[in-house]
Amino acid sequence: MLNCKDEVLFLTKQLVSIESIVNTNGEKEMAQVLYTLLSSFPYFVENSSQIVMNQTQNDEQERYNVLAFVKGTKGTSNKTVILMGHMDTVGIDDFNQLADKAVHPDELLEAIRRESLPDVIKKHADSEDWMFGRGVLDMKSGLASHIYLLKYYSEHPEELDGNLVLVAECDEEDSSHGILSALKDLKAWKEEHHFDYVSAINADFVSPRYEGDENRYIYKGTVGKLLPSFFITGAETHVGSCFEGLDPNFLAAELTSRINYNPDLSNEAYGEITVPPVSLKQTDLKPSYTVQTALSAYVYYNFFIHSWSPKEVLEKLKTEAHAAFKKALALYNQRYRNYCEISGEPYKEHPWKPRVFIYEEFEQMLISTQGTPYIDHMKEFKEQLLLDSTLDTRMFAARVVEEAWKWMPDKSPAMILFYSSLYSPRIEISGKDDKEKQLLDALEVAVNEIQPTYDYPIVTRNFFPYISDMSFVALSDDEQGIKAVSDNNPGWGTKHYVNYQDIRDINVPVINIGPYGFDAHKKYERMEITYSTEVVPNLTNLVIKNLLQ
Template sequence: MYLYLNCFNEVKNITKELVNIPSIVKTSGEMVCAKKIHEIYSNLPYFKENPEHLLFQQTENDEIERYNVLAMVRGTKGNSKKTVILMGHLDTVGVDDFGILKEFAFDPDKLPALFRELNLGEEINIDIDSGEYMFGRGVLDMKAGIAGQMYLIKYFSERPEELDGNIIAIAECDEEDNSHGIISALKILKQWKEEYGLEYIAAINADYSTAYHAKDENRYVFFGTIGKLLPSFYVTGKETHVGQAFGGFDPNLLVAELTRIIELNPDLCDKALGEVTIPPVSLKQADFKESYTVQTALAAYSYYNFFTHSMSPKEVMIKMKEKGIEAFDNIIKYINESYKRFCELCGHTYTELPWQTRVYTWEEFYNELVEIHGDNFKKYINDYAVELNKRDPAMDLREFSVKVIEEAWKWAKDKDPAIIIYYSSIFSARIEITGATEKEKQLLDSVKKSIDFVQQYSDKPIVTKMFYPYISDSSFMAISDDIKALKTLENNMPAWGSKYVHPIKEILEINVPVVNIGTFGKDGHKMTERVHMKYTFENVPNITLNVIKKLLD
């Protein structure tokens, strides 16, 4: 039996209450927002009677104080241990993009009129005048999603007899940065699994979605999730005075070539289940000069967002090494051709420049240094990384990684130009849902039938796709990659063990298929971020409600 609840106003009110709280990632606002969510849950009779089912959990191994909220409702309809996990993040990105309207960024009541005065464009004016959207930082990404799940926790806490099984809702912090929230929450999920004998069968995220193009009127539900890696390149050169430009090797030139052949390259898209990832995009490109000089840079680095649907870290590293070799070959050829033409212009004798292509993965470079220096290097670089993290635990993971490589380079005997390729960010695992397991089949079936039922209440088509297209905490609910293939990730992360470890064992304790039944709107991470209220406050909670009931029944 399917249900359709009139939840619009209640979800709207919770959403507004949460949006009013500035909870920008890496600020105290994350803790304030978590406290509000915990307070709302604490006032429910169910949690007054069962306080052990509500936790205010401080994150572990974190550089700031912040918290998750975990709420569990145990059904009384039967004795099933089956459990569905609901999840959503409470942190937001910053508000500098609001400019002069910064003080109103978290005020959904005032923003429409302020935006109307600014006349930000026809589409935004139409959406304001329609009254169908709520504006505000975090409303789309993704406090409205948390609000819908909070409504469902309240609903089932008042009616546990409707559940033959259990539901757990996680409101986690730090999704926008390093996922300390969900990684910490995994330990509670394991604890509750052991304490109550729970059988986790599915996870439902409520992260945001938007239209794919201007004329796309669909609403979307996504099975699985995209994966994300951050392949990074440390490039050493040979310094020279600008007056002797051909006497050195500029690492910036090689980094520029890496970006040219990697960025937006469709050959590096990953296709699976009929869907294709966005190609890689450069997120950083810089050298290490701290001030102006007429000497070329000693080293430079770059890193690239790389989405995956089916590729493992091992496969991505192979492709990146191929691109590293290609870029190095191209630059050596280009420099020699330029030097030859310059010699012809000046009447000088041309001799081929001495540069040779040298491309390492971090694993290869590390092993070479171990061969040369033995355990002395292993101990030194490990101690250096541990001490670096101890000295500055808030250091960005990408900066930390490159500092470890800089330190390791000091041990190299051959100082000729080289590329070292490594991973320098947390691993967001791809999750592929194919129907290969019974849990996947049940999730696919439950979602499809629930959408079919709710479709009659939506004026737009609700469509399913096979990969959530943005980075999300869903990646910590399962592992689709071969475990052995993940060894490449560990071996090519300079920060592994000292600052970051992907929680493989903890994830395998959960290991459930995931679906994203989340908010819908426009302009995520932009000043004009807004959520479509009817779909998000009413359709989404009802799809989720029926998926839960069908999975547990």
């Protein structure tokens, strides 16, 4: 067993003290501090070409990844294990009056102890085995564990029959520019040094799955995340004549009622099930107040997957949208009839029918009916839209669909379904090839060796349940599944692009062995010190040794 607790704890505090909130200059500072720290290790003083700080590519922010590797001298194996972890954190606004202490765990703990706390948080605050602060759990303690192991093997390369690569990436909390850029460095090192990447080990946080759950989880593979989005048009009217039109917000509300929290849209695989979709935005696109009903509405949903492809999700949601549209029209007509009965006004049948288009269908329809003028106009429109730095990928996509709708010959109410953001691919690790089998075997041996030394159950599951950069080192989707993402994102190739071939070029099975704690992304974010700084590094080390023996 490595005697690592004190050093990992010290490293964690060092990393936490650098405020590295995503999309701020703190990310850049964090990379510089980490690069300086690693460069001071004697091994990297002598082998300076084996550590780099490289800027992310195709990124509106200036930020950097730090990558380093140690070559083992025990043998001549090219087997290489990748240790990966992100340097950025979410913001600190939730700390309110304690914001100035958010990245200073000792000061924060003193302040927290003076507050009126829920019992479990008070118990942890009064314990000597918990650390509070932004980033202590998500995931600077995990990164500290990896840095410790890199340092250890830099001092003992004779114990390593193979190679160890550290990838400390930025921008995990937003758009994954960090890992997507780092793939190119990994590929370059693979070609230059003949690395045979056998496994990747991420160190993102783990938490209880339910109240009273005392398991400490290790995850094989990861959940996938999509952002299905709907541009919804109605028929505008003056609110004083509301039944002469159709409010798109009415359609959006019925759609959300059908999709939100719907367990029929949870995806089961290997006995594990995703949480159902939930809306992350719902709005109309009116720029300001008028007494006219909105022309259009926009809604998008978080959608987790284990085994479904992006293409299957579009098909399922098209069916759901059609049903929601049909139900909304039926309810509208029922209320219209009721109103006519009590007001004495004549009832007039509307011609509207449920219309739902997947973006790919919608785009091809416009190309076939409008031809080159439409294609040229949309190309120029997207180029001009790129100049608006206030638009994120999601609103950029919505504006593209809104503009395309103007070319639609039939402007009766409709829903258009598309993807408006990054797809974080699902990864299944089932033992389907030798690398996966070796990783699963190495993990099983490690857990069996560590479990007797630790009081709580260490349990493996198949899918990491949160979004992470694990999604970008392997692909379980086939080409058709990935094509459904690119063909149905209106911002693809302009505002948004992912080179999935870079992922296929690395394509390494990945697991997550990370720190344990509570309330990531919340004010009382905290980690259990013993598991996070002692058990995690030793588990990870045993997996490395078992893989490279």
